[in-house]
Amino acid sequence: MVTTRLPLIAGNWKMNLDHLQAIAFVQKLSWTLDEARHDRSASEVAVFPPFTDLRSVQTLVDAEKFSIAYGAQDLSAHDAGAFTGEISGAFLASLGCTYVLVGHSERRQYHGETDEVLGAKVGAALRYGIVPVLCVGETAADLEEFGASAVPVAQLKATLAGISPDADIVIAYEPVWAIGSGKAATEEQAEQVCAALRHTLSEIVDADFASRTRILYGGSVKSGNIASFMRQPNIDGALVGGASLEVAEFASIVRFYKHVI
């Protein structure tokens, strides 16, 4: 069976750009991609702004019919109720979010999110028809002690136990030591872990799920190194932090197919 996984280039803005800056950014990104004649069948682009920007981004994308998907950086595991400060998947769905990040290493590290909580968040996203982008990855200490694959594979197993074979999800492999450090993983290491993650998906769900689920690499991705990752058979895109905040640089990453031979 031949499965074509449309590459996804996802920009995680983290806590940057307010709603006015978001409008200017998305407008400029769309113009830049149009001007460069971006081939939409070659890669999909998505941005992940802060919650407070989402309504503005929705209004702009709808009005201008931009081919730019967007999502939130987190969601609540609960649907509604007395959870001060939390955001329900229902609210994100009504703002037209296609995606939501789940378990970014900064959420795991600074907000104590466990695999159990993250499994519930994946379930919450799926209940509202939002595609969760589940982030997994090892710290520098994990890498030294267990090698590259063990921790991300264990996180995947713990979070996706019992997931429906029909679920539409995206996995992002992000070695924690590569995030924001300027020191990306080598393409060989990234491919090795992404292949192990795909194998795990076939074990815990099934072969069809494993072959259609997109697995992204994240951690110091730039226009200068994206091509080497995209040449790997098990890497289907990138989750980009710092380099997603500059329009020209991000647009160049989205158009990686221009420099992949």
Ligand code: PGA
């Ligand atoms: P970076 O961040 O591209 O700045 O390394 C990636 C991420 O945190 O998703």
